[in-house]
Amino acid sequence: MASGLHDSQVTNPVLRWIDQRLPVVTMIQKEYGVFPTPRNFNYFWNFGALAMINLMIMIATGIFLAMNYTPHTAYAFDSVERIMRDVNFGWLIRYVHMNGASMFFIVVYIHIWRGLYYGSYKAPRELLWMLGVVIFLLMMATAFMGYVLPWGQMSFWGATVITNLFSAIPVVGPTIVTYLWGGFSVDNPTLNRFFSLHYLLPFVIVGVVFLHVAALHITGSNNPLGIEPKGPQDTLPFHPYYTIKDSVGIVVYLAVFAALVFFAPNYLGHPDNYIPANPLVTPAHIVPEWYFLPFYAILRAVPDKLGGVLLMGGAIVVLFFLPWLDTSKVRSLRFRPITRIIFLLWTVNFFVLTWVGAKPAEQPYVLISQICTMFYFAYFLVVLPAMGRFEVAMKLPESISRAVLGAKAGLGGGPIPGAAAAKPMEKA
Structure with missing residues (x-):
């Protein structure tokens, strides 16, 4: 192979010629072909x-x-x-x-x-x-x-x-x-x-x-x-x-x-x-388009114009800090039963904000939007930091394969797809 060319493993001669000079095919194969995913x-x-x-x-x-x-x-x-x-x-x-x-x-x-x-x-x-x-x-x-x-x-x-x-x-x-x-x-x-x-x-x-x-x-x-x-x-x-x-x-x-x-x-x-x-x-x-309605409801929840703008912007900005607001060592809410229930309530709360955002700025819709806005921010600023410290999470699985395949993970029945080099696991 000439000096400076990429060592392409592509078999098609035309694609190989291109890949030796611009290894796009190799990159795609690496990132979207053999790339290991859970x-x-x-x-x-x-x-x-x-x-x-x-x-x-x-x-x-x-x-x-x-x-x-x-x-x-x-x-x-x-x-x-x-x-x-x-x-x-x-x-x-x-x-x-x-x-x-x-x-x-x-x-x-x-x-x-x-x-x-x-x-x-x-x-x-x-x-x-x-x-x-x-x-x-x-x-x-x-x-x-x-x-x-x-x-x-x-x-x-x-x-x-x-x-x-x-x-x-x-x-x-x-x-x-x-x-x-x-x-x-x-x-x-x-x-x-x-x-x-x-x-x-x-x-x-x-x-x-x-x-x-x-x-x-x-x-x-x-x-x-x-x-x-x-x-x-x-x-x-x-x-x-x-x-x-x-x-x-x-x-x-x-x-x-x-x-x-x-x-x-x-x-x-x-x-x-x-x-x-x-x-x-x-x-x-x-009214704005439907996908802006939750934030529009948050905007109207505060009588003060500046306060409403700050809250509406804060509803997005709080997401930037989420990795540090959630203090739990456990990622998935599958293993955090109390937080999971509160999060599902937060999801319902988000739909209610969407509904209220499409309604006129009058009672009882203003009161509902105020309650929902408080719960929206409370979940991120109070619930997640507190639950990370006090909630006892369920026991995590030993591994992904053990959770997916149970006691048969890695034992007999031929190799697990994509895991040819894996060592057999101990019997559960």
């Missing part, structure tokens, strides 16, 4: 792959829509109508993109829930978790700006309400709002800025996702038991075991996605957004 993944571990698929769908459809969209207050609404009516398959691309945002948040919320339940934020995966929270924040910013682009009534007034929140920041708040607007109200400069940022941020998300996956492949994946693999007998190669499992999840996910697009494309939208933006007519009830 053998006990359940279907909650599909949602990371689903999020990546959804991100690619959003970028592809977004590029197509940008080719036909006009970011001007006089033409934006009409250009969206033209996409729906005159552009070949424009209605389909727009519905996929519009509902893709909702599907993206559903997938990511489940992905976050899985991380909270199984303790995927604990050492050594703190940075992996924090990068995930950054992705979530970028998603929220991208989705908010995208919702403004159709320039309907809810787009305009949603942008006005949300951007005005920055004015609550002492001293610099009004200046920030002016820079966001590009003037003294939500108008054409605002729409242009949001369009530019909405197009740019998904590619920033791709960069952070790359770091997120790189961090995952350094520390390895967590698993439902929350214990580290103790040898080859506890792992399986990613391919074909989890590529097949992910493929099953992707097929089911795309079926649900298609059902939403073809049978209920406007179910998750707001009818007011099919009315052109009118600065002189305020909608009876201004």
Whole structure:
């Protein structure tokens, strides 16, 4: 082999020639072929792959829509109508993109829930978790700006309400709002800025996702038991075991996605957004998209504007510090029965916040949002630190393979897949 070439093990001559000079195939085989993963993944571990698929769908459809969209207050609404009516398959691309945002948040919320339940934020995966929270924040910013682009009534007034929140920041708040607007109200400069940022941020998300996956492949994946693999007998190669499992999840996910697009494309939208933006007519009830509703409820739980903004921001910021707030040595809530019950109540509490966020800012909804907001923060700031010190956890399994296969783990019946080099375990 010539000096400077990579020692490729690829058998296909064309791919081998490329791989010797740019070892992409070797890298993919290492990171997604033989990469050892815990053998006990359940279907909650599909949602990371689903999020990546959804991100690619959003970028592809977004590029197509940008080719036909006009970011001007006089033409934006009409250009969206033209996409729906005159552009070949424009209605389909727009519905996929519009509902893709909702599907993206559903997938990511489940992905976050899985991380909270199984303790995927604990050492050594703190940075992996924090990068995930950054992705979530970028998603929220991208989705908010995208919702403004159709320039309907809810787009305009949603942008006005949300951007005005920055004015609550002492001293610099009004200046920030002016820079966001590009003037003294939500108008054409605002729409242009949001369009530019909405197009740019998904590619920033791709960069952070790359770091997120790189961090995952350094520390390895967590698993439902929350214990580290103790040898080859506890792992399986990613391919074909989890590529097949992910493929099953992707097929089911795309079926649900298609059902939403073809049978209920406007179910998750707001009818007011099919009315052109009118600065002189305020909608009876201004609400954001459903995936912002829990945080919108937290915002309205406090009468003070600055206090509401701080609480809403704190609801996300608290997630950054979760690896240190949870003081328990046990990761998975499977083995922490009291905390598990409280966490499931917290999950119900999150759904209640979503429901309250869609209701008018009046009683009893304000009181319910205040109670739910207190419980939201109490779980992270009080329950997790306290339970880590006082709760007696259940006994953890000796190993993943022993928990999965029981007394037969590593004994007779041929080798365990992916564990050819594993030593036999003692009989249970």
